[in-house]
Amino acid sequence: MSRGYRLSGASVRYGSHLALSVDALDLSPGELTVIVGPNGAGKSTLVALLAGLRRYGGICELDGRPLRAWTRTELSRAAAFVPQSVDLQFPFTAYEVALMGRAPHADRLFESPADHAHVEQSMRETGTFELRDRDFRTLSGGEKQRVVLAAALAQSAPVLLLDEPAAHLDPKYQLAVYSLLAARAKSGALVAAVTHDLRLSRRFATRTIALRAGRIDAWDLDPSTFARVFDVDPEPWLGA
């Protein structure tokens, strides 16, 4: 069980550009936090930072321990990360891609029967088990996204970090993915997802973080915040 994240004065720079600067942020187990904001606001950088994929200044702790003190293996057992997109150059099957989620747990050349059981279950949860023998590169954008989600679920980590997990999904699977994430959070997982699906995510999120220009601008998304953060009239999104 995870005790969650604590960030204090945490920042990420790309060269001289300050991409993210978080004064204070706590994320706890049991929450489904959605991270919203305009393009370039630092959303992806924030989840990548939480996944241990960015060098940072300041304090960023998971379970009371600075992220930079974790080894990659330890961290990958604690937190699973779903990137925005995965482009393959080589002919891995969908099953092989999902199986890579077990890498943090497998210490032999081949995965154990238990590993395969985990993968089968994750693929069934995301409706991808029927695609298992397909070359990953021949899948549609939405199918790829679900296979990558299956890989993250198979990681069995108490923290799930996702970068636009439903961007390419049809309505049925958008709903399925958000229900799944909400269920995971309800059973004690810490879930944080970047998203542009403002309507749907509002229904499932227990918490909202609105980023603007690399900083946390608001903790909700009511019409006045929306207008300020996105610089657009919120009516088409938030109206009835």
Add this chain to the structure above:
Amino acid sequence: MARRVILWVAASAGVLALVLAVAPLLGPARLDWSRAWTPGTEAHSILFTIRLPRVLLAALAGGALATAGLLFQTLVRDSLADPYTLGVSSGASLGAVSAIFFGVQQWAGVTGLAGAALVLLAVMRVASAGRRMSPHTLLLAGVTANSINIALILFLHSLADYGQSFTIVRWLMGGIEPSGYGTVALLAGVVVAVAAVVFARARQWNLLAVGEEWAESRGVDTAPLVRLGYVAGSLLTASVTCLTGPIGFLGWIVPHALRLRAGADHRLLIPCGFLLGAAFLVVCDTVARTALPQAEIPVGVITALAGGPFFLLLLRRPV
């Protein structure tokens, strides 16, 4: 999954065993088979001191080049990469050509290794200047190193006298030269050890083949892994190139063709690539030394002529 890998590896090993058994029996000289197994006869010495070490050298060189090609393709995530893309082999060529030019041809192996090492260090230094060793920078630095080395080779060649010039061209064509068991054993030691180190990380290469962040968020420390891959691939390429000169085509065609048929799992690709690369070069070298009655064809000509059309066929057939 494990079953499939074992079947593929067993089949590949069978192919190599067959090739290794037949190749030494073929050659321009007709052997008196009744006496070939008796030490001291001419037939025995042709079979065991000329043909067998050459066949073994070809097998090791083919296995090493295929493994290096596979590794470089994974590192830069581009199935068009080969053992020569990253500049190491042209560095070895420059070293060897320099030795020929300065009249110390007996040191060509040593200067070849030195040339390869210099290129390796330079390219890695350039590519790791940023936050992480980027495949793109690695590729650019390697291609640039290649151009510089080739320019220097051409420069030396233009200054060389007639005899040197012939030796240089012959060397650059590549070929499996007859050699003793000592050389074969030395190469075997290096190649088998490096290939074993590479195979031990097969699952990590799979993760890296998807992407660096993908691998990192699944427990792989990518910076040391990429460095290890580059050094291992360079060591395989350089140790072979110093003995045989550059042999083209095999290093990218074998892993590429294998991927088309067998998928992308490195637990299968590394052993099968090694075994089939070895078998392929032994076959090509056997053709090279037997096809024409009086002359030997450079083996690089055969690898491309035999492998090219075969690969085009593979590409045409639906997977």
